[in-house]
Amino acid sequence: MKHQLQKLIIQALEQLKRNDQLPKDLEADVQIDRTRDSGHGDYASNIALTLGKAAKTNPRELAARIVAALPADENVKKTEIAGPGFINFFLTPDASYTVIKSVHKEGGEFGRSDLGKNRRVLVEFVSANPTGPLHVGHGRGAAFGAALSNLLAAAGFSVHREYYVNDAGRQMNILAASVWLRYLELCGEAVDFPSNGYKGDYVFDIAATVHRDHSEKFRCAPTMIFNGLPPDATPDGLGDKEAHIDGVIDRAQEILGNTGFRVMLDTALDAILDDIKRDLTEFGVEYDEWFSERSLAKSGAVLDAVTSLRNAGHTYDKGGNLWFASSKFGDEKDRVLVRENGVPTYFAADIAYHLNKIRRGYDQIIDIWGADHHGYVARLKASLQALNFDPSTLEILLVQFAILYRGAERVQMSTRSGQFVTLRQLRGEVGKDAARFFYVMRKCEQHMDFDLELAKSESSDNPVYYIQYAHARVCSVLRQLNEKSLNYDQRQGLDNLASLTEQHELDIITSLSKYPEIVESGARNHEPHQIAHYLRDLANDFHTYYNAHQFIVENDALRNARLSLILAVRQVIRNGLTILGVSAPESM
RNA sequence: GCCCCGGUAGCUCAGUUGGAUAGAGCGCACCCCUCCUAAGGGUGAGGCCGAAGGUUCAAAUCCUUUCCGGGGCACCA
Numbered sequence: 001m002k003h004q005l006q007k008l009i010i011q012a013l014e015q016l017k018r019n020d021q022l023p024k025d026l027e028a029d030v031q032i033d034r035t036r037d038s039g040h041g042d043y044a045s046n047i048a049l050t051l052g053k054a055a056k057t058n059p060r061e062l063a064a065r066i067v068a069a070l071p072a073d074e075n076v077k078k079t080e081i082a083g084p085g086f087i088n089f090f091l092t093p094d095a096s097y098t099v100i101k102s103v104h105k106e107g108g109e110f111g112r113s114d115l116g117k118n119r120r121v122l123v124e125f126v127s128a129n130p131t132g133p134l135h136v137g138h139g140r141g142a143a144f145g146a147a148l149s150n151l152l153a154a155a156g157f158s159v160h161r162e163y164y165v166n167d168a169g170r171q172m173n174i175l176a177a178s179v180w181l182r183y184l185e186l187c188g189e190a191v192d193f194p195s196n197g198y199k200g201d202y203v204f205d206i207a208a209t210v211h212r213d214h215s216e217k218f219r220c221a222p223t224m225i226f227n228g229l230p231p232d233a234t235p236d237g238l239g240d241k242e243a244h245i246d247g248v249i250d251r252a253q254e255i256l257g258n259t260g261f262r263v264m265l266d267t268a269l270d271a272i273l274d275d276i277k278r279d280l281t282e283f284g285v286e287y288d289e290w291f292s293e294r295s296l297a298k299s300g301a302v303l304d305a306v307t308s309l310r311n312a313g314h315t316y317d318k319g320g321n322l323w324f325a326s327s328k329f330g331d332e333k334d335r336v337l338v339r340e341n342g343v344p345t346y347f348a349a350d351i352a353y354h355l356n357k358i359r360r361g362y363d364q365i366i367d368i369w370g371a372d373h374h375g376y377v378a379r380l381k382a383s384l385q386a387l388n389f390d391p392s393t394l395e396i397l398l399v400q401f402a403i404l405y406r407g408a409e410r411v412q413m414s415t416r417s418g419q420f421v422t423l424r425q426l427r428g429e430v431g432k433d434a435a436r437f438f439y440v441m442r443k444c445e446q447h448m449d450f451d452l453e454l455a456k457s458e459s460s461d462n463p464v465y466y467i468q469y470a471h472a473r474v475c476s477v478l479r480q481l482n483e484k485s486l487n488y489d490q491r492q493g494l495d496n497l498a499s500l501t502e503q504h505e506l507d508i509i510t511s512l513s514k515y516p517e518i519v520e521s522g523a524r525n526h527e528p529h530q531i532a533h534y535l536r537d538l539a540n541d542f543h544t545y546y547n548a549h550q551f552i553v554e555n556d557a558l559r560n561a562r563l564s565l566i567l568a569v570r571q572v573i574r575n576g577l578t579i580l581g582v583s584a585p586e587s588m
Numbered sequence: 589g590c591c592c593c594g595g596u597a598g599c600u601c602a603g604u605u606g607g608a609u610a611g612a613g614c615g616c617a618c619c620c621c622u623c624c625u626a627a628g629g630g631u632g633a634g635g636c637c638g639a640a641g642g643u644u645c646a647a648a649u650c651c652u653u654u655c656c657g658g659g660g661c662a663c664c665a
Contacts, residue, residue, distance in 0.1 A: 537602095
């Protein structure tokens with residue numbers, strides 16, 4: 001409808017230009033907005049206000065000319081000029097009813113748009129290090145990334161969902177060493193567990209797997225490991241936990257050899273990655289690809305990336321390290337690519353990864369990161385720019401942590417102690433649907449309070465419940481219909497939409513017609529929360545209607561018309577919830 | 589020191605990319621079931637859009653300055 005009105009105005013403007021009532025070279029960006037107040041009609045355009053100056057006429061007079069030049073349209077009942085020069089459009093009732101027919105005809109496809117024109121988008125999200133289970137911070141990235149991907153797909157983009165597996169690097173080595181030490185404990189050795197090691201219970205489980213499969217093959221005396229190492233950090237501030245754990249890793253690699261160390265690492269990686277995959281699947285989050293960091297190093301892509309930067313003349317040696325002059329491209333300072341020991345940094349691998357993404361030919365690349373990584377945005381974009389790629393093809397969205405509350409009380413979390421709230425625990429407590437919905441209720445970069453009590457409550461205070469209940473209620477009405485030995489006659493319903501004249505009904509029809517616009521604007525702005533808020537409003541419209549009117553009435557035509565309307569509501573709720581990854585139950 | 593995010597009703601937040609009289613939920617005060625789920629609905633009170641300048645026909649929205657919260661970074665992946 002919006003686009004249609006836009007066309008009408010453009011035609012009117014062309015007409016005026018031909019009549020020399022407007023300058024020929026006038027460029028106009030025709031905006032059509034929904035009115036806030038129904039007294040202002042259904043849609044409004046501010047075109048006369050924006051063109052007033054360039055056309056050297058006062059806006060109201062210009063508006064009058066545009067209206068006079070406007071071609072007739074069967075959907076437009078009348079136009080009015082209002083306020084400082086707005087053109088208000090009033091639609092005919094028939095035009096409004098069309099949306100119900102569209103919903104019935106298009107079903108699950110209703111609301112889809114071709115905004116994306118099939119352009120290929122890669123969305124990378126979660127990508128948590130496989131060093132432990134996902135926690136509630138990752139949960140928000142997962143829910144947001146999945147919802148955004150679905151939303152982009154609904155808006156006509158061809159979406160590729162990807163998880164970057166950090167299966168190389170120091171953190172994995174620390175994990176492998178941690179597993180080994182726990183394994184030694186299982187063998188009966190007494191170990192001073194490093195303060196910087198991974199202390200979660202899952203490390204014991206992995207160690208037990210190693211012990212079961214390899215018995216005591218990797219056993220050695222702890223003194224062989226710890227003698228002569230830099231001391232670990234102590235509570236009084238002495239020692240160095242980083243130097244200590246690095247020492248432990250070196251000893252582990254010496255004592256176990258490559259293959260033995262690899263057993264620790266791979267057993268851990270397999271177990272944790274499997275767990276993460278299962279966790280995400282249960283959370284309703286699916287991926288097209290799990291991209292391995294290790295594969296980049298193996299294929300030489302990391303060294304290629306470094307070489308490319310060097311050949312482009314943007315690197316230099318200092319203090320034994322190879323630096324990238326990222327400050328020339330907007331970063332606040334230069335960054336190390338390859339350390340003096342010859343090991344490329346995580347950053348170098350990240351550059352290689354993004355070059356790989358670009359070479360795969362996506363029109364747009366979206367990274368969804370935790371907000372704690374925001375310092376990396378500038379340097380990564382700098383690297384793409386240095387290699388002559390357009391940095392705007394890469395869009396990095398930062399997701400803030402969610403702070404959990406139980407009622408008014410803040411839930412404490414601590415990664416250090418290994419006692420964090422996992423995503424799995426959260427799902428167990430509030431359920432998948434509530435978790436998915438609550439996570440995407442806010443803009444991603446906004447801080448969020450997640451109230452566990454509210455998420456669990458079965459009342460109208462809880463928006464998930466409220467929306468799902470509206471869906472279930474429609475289903476319930478249909479069951480009632482059957483109990484009264486009546487059937488829904490779609491044909492008759494859609495032929496009698498004109499009998500829907502109650503204000504509640506007209507309000508719902510307006511809401512339904514907004515859905516495609518919400519999908520577009522949500523996709524354009526990367527804001528799935530728009531869908532969440534929209535569904536809340538639609539559910540509210542429905543419950544209000546339900547309370548005010550009977551649907552199962554004597555009059556066949558009216559009854560079927562009303563049923564057509566509420567079935568359309570059910571369909572749109574279902575479509576919206578599907579994008580958010582929330583189920584639409586038939587009964588509750 | 590630098591960077592990011594936020595400041596809108598008592599609370600939690602929307603606000604259609606700058607539009608007409610700033611919205612919703614909760615909470616509060618009243619009210620509504622012989623009726624498809626009261627797991628619901630209605631009415632009302634409640635606002636200097638943090639502050640000050642600026643940009644223009646028009647600013648909660650854009651720019652500058654400033655105040656107050658929250659988070660992050662300072663050769664670690």
